[in-house]
Amino acid sequence: MSHSTATKMSRLVVCQLGPRLLSTSVSHVVRNETSGAIGHVKIPTLLGVRNFSASATGKAEEEPVTTNSDSQVDKAIVSYWGVAPTKITKEDGSAWKWNCFRPWETYKADVSIDVTKHHKPTNFMDKFAYWTVQALKVPTQLFFQRRHMCHAMLLETVAAVPGMVGGMLLHCKSLRRFEHSGGWIKALLEEAENERMHLMTFIDIAKPAWYERALVIAVQGVFVNAYFLAYVASPKLAHRMVGYLEEEAVISYTEFLKDLDNGSFENVPAPAIAIDYWRLPLDATLRDVITVIRADEAHHRDLNHYASDIQCQGHELKEAPAPIGYH
Ligand SMILES: [Fe+2]
Numbered sequence: 001m002s003h004s005t006a007t008k009m010s011r012l013v014v015c016q017l018g019p020r021l022l023s024t025s026v027s028h029v030v031r032n033e034t035s036g037a038i039g040h041v042k043i044p045t046l047l048g049v050r051n052f053s054a055s056a057t058g059k060a061e062e063e064p065v066t067t068n069s070d071s072q073v074d075k076a077i078v079s080y081w082g083v084a085p086t087k088i089t090k091e092d093g094s095a096w097k098w099n100c101f102r103p104w105e106t107y108k109a110d111v112s113i114d115v116t117k118h119h120k121p122t123n124f125m126d127k128f129a130y131w132t133v134q135a136l137k138v139p140t141q142l143f144f145q146r147r148h149m150c151h152a153m154l155l156e157t158v159a160a161v162p163g164m165v166g167g168m169l170l171h172c173k174s175l176r177r178f179e180h181s182g183g184w185i186k187a188l189l190e191e192a193e194n195e196r197m198h199l200m201t202f203i204d205i206a207k208p209a210w211y212e213r214a215l216v217i218a219v220q221g222v223f224v225n226a227y228f229l230a231y232v233a234s235p236k237l238a239h240r241m242v243g244y245l246e247e248e249a250v251i252s253y254t255e256f257l258k259d260l261d262n263g264s265f266e267n268v269p270a271p272a273i274a275i276d277y278w279r280l281p282l283d284a285t286l287r288d289v290i291t292v293i294r295a296d297e298a299h300h301r302d303l304n305h306y307a308s309d310i311q312c313q314g315h316e317l318k319e320a321p322a323p324i325g326y327h
């Protein structure tokens with residue numbers, strides 16, 4: 001290798017890795033709404049802002065930031081391999097403001113779903129799943145008490161994990177065995193996405209404190225690994241456990257609704273993201289949002305108990321068509 005070629009290659013490597021390894025900022029892709037141009041905005045990562053800043057974890061995704069002439073902003077990318085930024089509009093012709101979901105992913109929740117249903121634990125596995133969830137409930141209730149918003153926000157950071165882990169494991173299984181999944185990969189990923197949208201809604205109303213963010217990081221570190229192992233060992237137990245977790249989610253949102261109705265929690269206007277995602281009326285309130293989220297949780301409850309039942313009856317998930325397209 002000639003000296004000049006080696007110099008060029010080392011310069012290329014430094015150019016590629018340098019900003020990632022050495023920079024004190026995070027680069028985010030943003031789009032200029034008026035020009036359609038894509039650019040990068042750098043966000044400082046001092047003191048762990050990468051993990052602790054709300055702006056670094058979602059705001060840029062939801063609210064396109066206009067690029068400016070600041071020297072920190074990279075040169076705008078007009079097109080990337082011919083993939084032009086899409087211009088999406090609402091039914092009334094106004095611009096669609098959310099990059100994290102599109103109009104065809106919005107839906108009206110089925111609020112007629114039974115929110116009192118309970119799977120009675122009969123065999124050892126059911127009882128183990130039920131009492132594990134009941135045991136986990138005790139410290140949660142002691143910590144949150146009636147701080148519903150904080151409870152809901154942190155609950156959703158956990159609730160969005162099982163669908164993604166289960167979906168990923170079923171995806172790998174499908175590849176490994178050269179077989180279809182019966183739609184269950186999609187159903188579980190839909191659940192995970194739906195739970196994450198619950199979280200995106202709550203962070204528009206309340207901002208987590210630093211110790212809550214730290215708690216989420218610690219809990220996620222444990223829960224992702226624990227659920228992964230549980231799903232590998234026994235998918236039917238893992239789904240049963242999520243079924244019971246969702247039952248508890250329905251109960252906690254019912255308590256939230258009670259406190260909104262008796263005035264001990266202020267019924268603020270619904271965030272814009274919730275109005276668009278659940279196709280709520282423009283004058284919708286937090287009560288409407290909690291009602292549709294509770295309906296979603298009831299759907300997750302039924303989906304997971306059903307997934308467990310299929311396997312408890314000696315079948316594989318792929319044998320039963322998954323309930324996809326709830327929204
Ligand atoms: Fe949720």
Ligand SMILES: [Fe+2]
Nearest residue numbers: 159246297300
């Ligand atoms: Fe849920």
